[in-house]
């Protein structure tokens with residue numbers, strides 16, 4: 001795991017990628033070089049990627065529910081979880097102090113889209 005992420009404060013590659021995955025608002029990644037705190041940012045691109053992932057997995061989930069195979073359902077859920085982690089992995093770190101409100105709104109929007117999208121797919125599939 002030699003891959004390091006760029007610190008948004010001092011612009012050096014100091015933060016391990018695995019640490020970045022756990023870097024959240026409440027437990028930020030701390031740069032060993034400058035001590036700057038940062039967390040995984042949500043960019044318009046990552047929001048779009050999450051939305052696309054939700055749509056694709058929602059479609060697959062609906063198909064899997066129709067097939068009725070438990071393992072197919074689990075595979076789709078694993079794909080969704082993996083895709084979600086992958087997008088978080090690719091999303092650059094941002095300064096913790098930057099855009100906290102926008103970030104929270106983005107998280108709420110993604111959660112709502114997921115809930116609404118999932119419910120809609122399931123309801124329209126069983127009708």
Ligand SMILES: [Zn+2]
Nearest residue numbers: 007010031034
């Ligand atoms: Zn730094």
